[in-house]
Amino acid sequence: MEKRSQILLIISIFVVFLIAMYFTFFFSYRCSDISCFQIHQEKCVRAKFLEDTEDITWFYKIKGKEDKKCKINAEILQVKEGSLDKIKLEGTSMDCYLQIGDISLPESDLSKCHGILKEELQEIIINNAHRYIIDNIGKGKVNEILNNTL
Numbered sequence: 001m002e003k004r005s006q007i008l009l010i011i012s013i014f015v016v017f018l019i020a021m022y023f024t025f026f027f028s029y030r031c032s033d034i035s036c037f038q039i040h041q042e043k044c045v046r047a048k049f050l051e052d053t054e055d056i057t058w059f060y061k062i063k064g065k066e067d068k069k070c071k072i073n074a075e076i077l078q079v080k081e082g083s084l085d086k087i088k089l090e091g092t093s094m095d096c097y098l099q100i101g102d103i104s105l106p107e108s109d110l111s112k113c114h115g116i117l118k119e120e121l122q123e124i125i126i127n128n129a130h131r132y133i134i135d136n137i138g139k140g141k142v143n144e145i146l147n148n149t150l
Helices: 002-025 034-043 116-137 139-149
Strands: 029-031 047-052 056-066 069-079 093-099
Touching: 029 034, 034 047, 034 056, 069 116, 093 116
Parallel strands: 029 047
Antiparallel strands: 047 056, 056 069, 069 093
């Protein structure tokens, strides 16, 4: 009987250890609205949030503190509206490092982010700016300006 209770005690301790490990390293709160996510983001507590806007579905995951910053993974799950160049954003992600206490959306400042999604977003921004300049100044004037500066 004594041996059986020792085995039961060891198994119980092991189960408690596994539960503690899960909550320490793997558990994330699931938020259903932006305010819940921002509460967790402000304290940099692990959480997940799916933001379904009119044109894009974002998935955010607070990974935790890293180098005194809050590491948040932002991923575009679906592009619903927009040009064809935005479709290639689907499935791409980036890691953003915000100050602890900052509750702004991770993609609001791309200089704090790293990853494929950031690169693709920057490419779209540059192409749109180029297109705007060409449409509003004219290609001939742009070439003239470029030739004079080179």
